[in-house]
Amino acid sequence: MEKIKVAIIGCGTIANSAHIPAYMKNEKAEIKYFCDIIPERADAAVEKYGVGKAVYDYKEVLADPEIEAVSICTPNYMHSVIAVDALEAGKNVLCEKPAARILSEAKRMLEAAERTGKILNIGVCNRFHDSVTRIKEYIDEGRLGEVYHVYASFRAHRSIPGLGGAFTTKAIAGGGALIDWGVHFIDLILYCVGDPKPLTVSGTAFSKLGVDMKNYTYESMWAGPPDYNGTYDVDDSVVGIVRTEGPVVSLNGAWAQNIGKSEMFIDFMGTKAGVRLEYGGHFTLYTAEHGALVEYTPKFEIKNMYEKEIDSFLDCVRTQEGNRADIRKIIHSSEIMQALYDSSDLGREVVVE
C-alpha cells in the first residue's frame, strides 16, 4: 500500500523525542516535510533523519496536495491556528496536547473538524499507555465496582521547565503546571472512567515559586536553561476538585513546591477494588478475595505509547474513522482546565455548562 505522506510542523523537543521517531519506525508513513519557523531546526531535522525537505512556513506544507497528515508540535498558542488551517486545507491532523491555550480555541478546532469531516486527534499519549489500557479494561469489566473518586497527584519538588521561556509565558503556553502536566492526568482519568461530562469545578492555580526568578533555586531544569530576562506569569502549582457525571476527580499538582517528594500517581477508588497507577509506569490493584485483602502488581513490558499513538492516527487517516484521541473525546479536558483557571480567578466554584 502506498505510504501516507506526512509533515511535521514544529521541530522542537516533543517532535524529536516522540513524533518523528515514531513516524520513522512506522511503515505506513513517510515524512515529506520538516517545518519550523526557526530554519535551523527544520534543517537539522532533515540532516538528522536523512529524509524529507525543510520548509519554514506551514502554509507551504498545507499547499502540497500530496500531504495527507500533519503533526503539530509547535508551542501551544499556534495549535488552534494551524489545526484549523490544516483541516480546512483537507489535511488530517495530530495536534500535540494541550488542544489549545483556552477552551474557546479548542472549540474552534472541534468545529473545524466537524465542518471539514477530517481527522483531528490530540496528542493525549497516555490513552495509548499499556497500563492505562489495562486499567480502563478493569473498570469497564466492573472489577473496580463503582469508581466514585479519582485522585491525581502530579507533584514535583522544583521542576519548572525553561524558566522565563515559552513554557512559563502565558501568552504562548496558556498556563503552567495545570496545562502542561495536569492535562495528561485529567485526560487519562476521563478516558479510564468513560469520558463523563464535568459538572462543577473549584480550584486554585498558584504562581508562587517561579515569580522571583533570580532566587529560584533548583537541582536541574528541563526544557532549557533559565532566561532571566524572560517572562514568568503561569501557575507552578494547582489544586482542584471536579464533580462529573461519573466520579469526583480531585487534583493536586506542582511543577514546583517546597515539598521534596516526587509523587506522580493516580488513585482510582472503586467500591470493589482500587488502583494506584504510578504515572508512566505500572500499577497496583487493591482488592479483597475470599475474605483477605490482596495487593496485585503486574510488571509487564510497557510498549512505546507514542508509537501506538502515531500508528492509531495513521489508521484513522486511512479509514477516516475516529479513535480514542479524537477532539470530540477530549474536549472535556479543555473544559475542566478552563473552568479551573476561571475558578481560580473568581475565587469560587464554576458550573460547567
Place this chain on the structure above:
Amino acid sequence: MEKIKVAIIGCGTIANSAHIPAYMKNEKAEIKYFCDIIPERADAAVEKYGVGKAVYDYKEVLADPEIEAVSICTPNYMHSVIAVDALEAGKNVLCEKPAARILSEAKRMLEAAERTGKILNIGVCNRFHDSVTRIKEYIDEGRLGEVYHVYASFRAHRSIPGLGGAFTTKAIAGGGALIDWGVHFIDLILYCVGDPKPLTVSGTAFSKLGVDMKNYTYESMWAGPPDYNGTYDVDDSVVGIVRTEGPVVSLNGAWAQNIGKSEMFIDFMGTKAGVRLEYGGHFTLYTAEHGALVEYTPKFEIKNMYEKEIDSFLDCVRTQEGNRADIRKIIHSSEIMQALYDSSDLGREVVVE
C-alpha cells in the same frame, strides 16, 4: 495549693487512654467522680484507678459544688447537651473533639461559654503536640514565607472503627471519617496558620465501603468488633477544598478506601519553605540555603500531648483565661466540617457566612 476537683463524664476509650491517665499524673487535679450511664464502666474506673466515686447520671456531678472542672468523653451526640448544662452549672469544661455533631450545636456551646464566662475547651489535642508547636513557630517567624496551600492526607486502607456501632451511626457521631479524623487535621492546620476564617467550601463525603457491612473485609478493627445488626450511615471517605482568608486547604481522607497505603500527613506549602508533618510524629522542613535545596528532619522526643492538654486546661481553670483550645478558637473547624457535609449533600460549593 488545693487540688482542683474534677469529674470524668463518659468512661470509654478516650477517657481511659488519654484524660484519666493525664489527670492521675497531674498534681493540680484530683478526680472526684467517674460518671457513665453504663454503670459497669464507671465502677470499673473507680476500681482501676483506686480513686473517686462512681455515678451514673451526669446531673449528679453537676450538682456537687466542689466540682470545678469536667471532662466530657461521651459519644458526640451528648457533647453539646452536657457541655451547656455543665457551663450553666458553673463548671469549667474540657469537651472531647469534635465539639459537636453539627455546627448549630457547637454554636450553642460557644454561646453558653460566653454567657456563663466559664472555660470551654475542646479536646483538639494536636494543638499540644510538640511537632505542631514547632511548625507554628516556624510559620509565625516567617521561615516558610507565605503559606499559600496546605494539603491534608488522612487516608487509611480499611480502618472503619466499630462497624455498626456508635462511630458509624450518624445520629450518635454526627459523621464518619471527616468528623472523627478530619477534625484533627483541619483544626491542626487552622492553628498553625493562625485560625483564618473559611470563605468557600466544596467537597464530597462518600459512604461506599462500609454500607455493605457483611461484605466489608478488613485486617483489624479498632473501637470494637462489628455489630452486623447495627447502623452504618456515615462517610468513610471525604475530599474537599476550602478557601480561607489565609491559605487554601485541601483534604483527602479515608477511614476506608481500596488503596492499600496509609498516608497520614500534612503538607504546608510556603513560598520560602515547606513542611511535611507525618501525623502524630516528626516533620521534615524543605528549604533552599545558599543556592542548594535542603531537607531537614529533627527527631526530638515528643511529649505526651494529652498531658499537656490537660495541664493547660487546669491552668485555664485556675486563671479563668482562655488557651489555644478555647471554643472560640476552634469554631472555624466546625464551620468547615458543616460546610463540607452541606456541600456534599447539595453537590455544589458552599459559601461560609
Place this chain on the structure above:
Amino acid sequence: MEKIKVAIIGCGTIANSAHIPAYMKNEKAEIKYFCDIIPERADAAVEKYGVGKAVYDYKEVLADPEIEAVSICTPNYMHSVIAVDALEAGKNVLCEKPAARILSEAKRMLEAAERTGKILNIGVCNRFHDSVTRIKEYIDEGRLGEVYHVYASFRAHRSIPGLGGAFTTKAIAGGGALIDWGVHFIDLILYCVGDPKPLTVSGTAFSKLGVDMKNYTYESMWAGPPDYNGTYDVDDSVVGIVRTEGPVVSLNGAWAQNIGKSEMFIDFMGTKAGVRLEYGGHFTLYTAEHGALVEYTPKFEIKNMYEKEIDSFLDCVRTQEGNRADIRKIIHSSEIMQALYDSSDLGREVVVE
C-alpha cells in the same frame, strides 16, 4: 479434662505482655504460681490477674508435684540453670528466647531434655506467626524454587533497650543486638528453610554507640530508662554471613546505628520466586507468571503468635510429643550466634563443627 497447672518464673516484661495473657485465655491451663526473686513483681502479678500464689524462689515451684509446666521468663543468664533444674524435677519447660547466653549452656539444656524425656521448648514465637507459617508452606511446596540466599535486615536507628541495665550487661544477657533481636531472625529463617546445619560463619559484632552512655542521644527507650551507673558491654550492631547446608544466610542488624531508617525485613531469594517479609507483619511474593513479573501481597488477619505458641506448648505437655519450638530444632540458632561472636572476637571465619 483437667487443667494443666502452670508456673510463671520471672514476672517481667515478656511474662506480662505475652506468656501470662496467653495462659489466662487458654482453657487448657491454670496458673498456680507467679515466681520472681523481686517479691513485688510476683505479688503484683497475683493482684493483677486475680489467680495464683506469689513465690520468690523457683525451687519452691519445682517442689510442687502438681506443677506440670513452667514458663521461664527471667533474664538470659538464668535460663539454663532453671531449665535444667525444672527438667530434672520432671517439669515441662517453655523457656524464653534466646535459649541461653552461650552455646554450651544451650547444649546443657538440650542434654537435660534428652536425659529426662520432658518437653523443652524455646520461645521462638515467630515459628507461630501466620506469615512465617505461610512462607514455610510456599517454600515446602516448591513455589520459590531453590532458596539460595536469605538476607535478614534488623536495623533500627537508635533503639538500645534499658541502657546500662540487664539488656546491655553481657554477664546477664550474653550479648546485645544479635542475641536479643538477631535470634528471632536467624531462627525464623532456619525454620522456613528446613533447619539446615550451619557450615561456616564470619561476622563482626560492634559495640560503638552505647559505650559512651552519657552521650547516647535517643528518641525513646524501651525496657526502661537509662542507668548511667550500669554496664554497657554488648554489641549494638552486627553483620555476618553464614553458609549452611541449605541457603547462604546474611545478616545486617542494629539496635542502634547512625542511619535513620528502621528496616526490619527478611528477603528469601529463590530461583522461581522471592519473598520479602516485613518482620512481624505481612509479606510480598515476587514471581513471574505467563511472561510477566508479578507482585502479590496478601493482607490476612495475623493471629496472636504468643497464644499459638503457648497453646502448642500445652499440647506438647499433654501428648509429650515435640513441636516446632523444641530445643532440638533450635540448637542451630545457638550455634550460629556463638560462632558469630567467636568470629567477631577472632577476626576470621569460624567453621561450625
Place this chain on the structure above:
Amino acid sequence: MEKIKVAIIGCGTIANSAHIPAYMKNEKAEIKYFCDIIPERADAAVEKYGVGKAVYDYKEVLADPEIEAVSICTPNYMHSVIAVDALEAGKNVLCEKPAARILSEAKRMLEAAERTGKILNIGVCNRFHDSVTRIKEYIDEGRLGEVYHVYASFRAHRSIPGLGGAFTTKAIAGGGALIDWGVHFIDLILYCVGDPKPLTVSGTAFSKLGVDMKNYTYESMWAGPPDYNGTYDVDDSVVGIVRTEGPVVSLNGAWAQNIGKSEMFIDFMGTKAGVRLEYGGHFTLYTAEHGALVEYTPKFEIKNMYEKEIDSFLDCVRTQEGNRADIRKIIHSSEIMQALYDSSDLGREVVVE
C-alpha cells in the same frame, strides 16, 4: 597550550555515553582516532562527532607518536592486553572499570605502569561524583567519627544486561553483577574511607536467574536484546563480608533477584554520624545535635562525573602526576573482587595476602 591528542579504543556504549562526549567538551584534548575492531563502530563515531579518523587495529594507534593518551573502552578481557601495550608504547592510559577480569591481569597492568612511569587511570568514575567527594570530606574531617561498618546494597529486580552476550560471558567479562556493578560500590567505599588494605573476604556469588535463559522473564533489558544462543556463566547476585584495616565492608548485590525492589545505596556507619548515599544521587547525613537526632539532606547540583574524570586524567597527562583514579589506588578493589570469587568457589573465607 597545544591540545593533547587522544585516541578512543573501543567505540561501544561507555565510549559514546561517557568518554567521547567528555573529551569533545574538554578544551585540553582533541580526539585523533576512533578505534574499534568492528569497523562500522569506528566509522560511525567519526561521522557522528565530525572529528578524528577511524582505525580498526589498536596497534595502529599506538604506533602514532603524536598520540599522548588513550581511553580503553573495550570489553573487559582486552583491558590488560591493550593497557600494557599502550603503556609500553609510551602512552598515558585511562582504562574503563573494572581494571581487568582477574587480579593477576590487574597486577600486570600495575607493574607496566610502574615500569614505564606513564599514567594508568581506571575509570572509577564515582571517585569524581560530587556526593562522594563530599562524603569523603566529611569522613576526613572526622564528622562521622570512626567509620566502623559500610554496607553496600546494589540490588535490582531483574536487570541482567545483554543476556547471552559479552556481559554474561565469563571469558569476556570476567564475571557478572560483582565485577560490573560491585566494582563501583567497592571502589567508592574504599576511596571514602582512605583506601584501606583488605584482610579477609568471605562471600558467595550466585548464578541462578539467568542460567535458564529461555525462561528468564524481564521488564526491560539494557546493553542489548537477549542472544539465546549465547553464553550465561556469570554471577547474577553476590553477598560478601570484607574485613579491612579500616571498617568492615559488607555487600549485597544483584543484577537479578526475585525481590522487586531496586535498592541502590551505601550506608557509612560512624560513631558520631552516618551517611546514606543513594547511589548516583544525593545523600542524607544522620547525626545528633544538642541532644536531638537530626537528618540532613543537601540537594546540590551534581556535575557530570565523567567530565571531571576525563579532565583530571588530562591533567595527569600534562603533569605526569597520579590522581585518585591511579591504578595504585584501586588495586585493592581488584583484590577484593578476586578474593570474593575465590571464596565463593572454595566455600570458605579467604585471607588477602
